[in-house]
Amino acid sequence: DAGVIQSPRHEVTEMGQEVTLRCKPISGHDYLFWYRQTMMRGLELLIYFNNNVPIDDSGMPEDRFSAKMPNASFSTLKIQPSEPRDSAVYFCASSFRDSSTPQETQYFGPGTRLLVL
């Protein structure tokens, strides 16, 4: 398996522009997570989906952020309009809940480094 795939790997944009980040989870995984990582705040969960349905978006910072998962193999995180304080690394992760094991693990994509000027 190719693992979690994210695109683009790097994005530089100007304040006010729309930014769309993309994620393809590992095939067969039924959970998908979006995180943001900064030096100051570490890894923060933004939103997660189960079977393509958003379950908890309480970590989404504000209305400028939105996420969708139209099917099991694709998700987007959109920022509109973008601001300099949105600069961070955005990770997508996926996991599979196996009832036979008490633990489950998340597999992270390589991340998208976003810089908003």
Place this chain on the structure above:
Amino acid sequence: RKEVEQDPGPFNVPEGATVAFNCTYSNSASQSFFWYRQDCRKEPKLLMSVYSSGNEDGRFTAQLNRASQYISLLIRDSKLSDSATYLCVVNYRKQFYFGTGTSLTVIP
């Protein structure tokens, strides 16, 4: 209060040393526990799960103390390749809470 707290370090240790990291979590109902490793400019990767009875994987030993709500990671015989940031992770109701990480540098 943060869900998961870790000493950010940095820990600078010589090769061959033993080093231990601790982490505390605030929610006593947390269900599962992990240590992840993150190399510079890379994504976090699972190092090991942490079980109540404690578990070992080669040079790495993880312990969980539910009563005190802390998790530990012990690395024996440190290698240069162990240099990374170690993230403590706690799961509660499908949400994964990450600590800010402890930075380790193993010095030749």
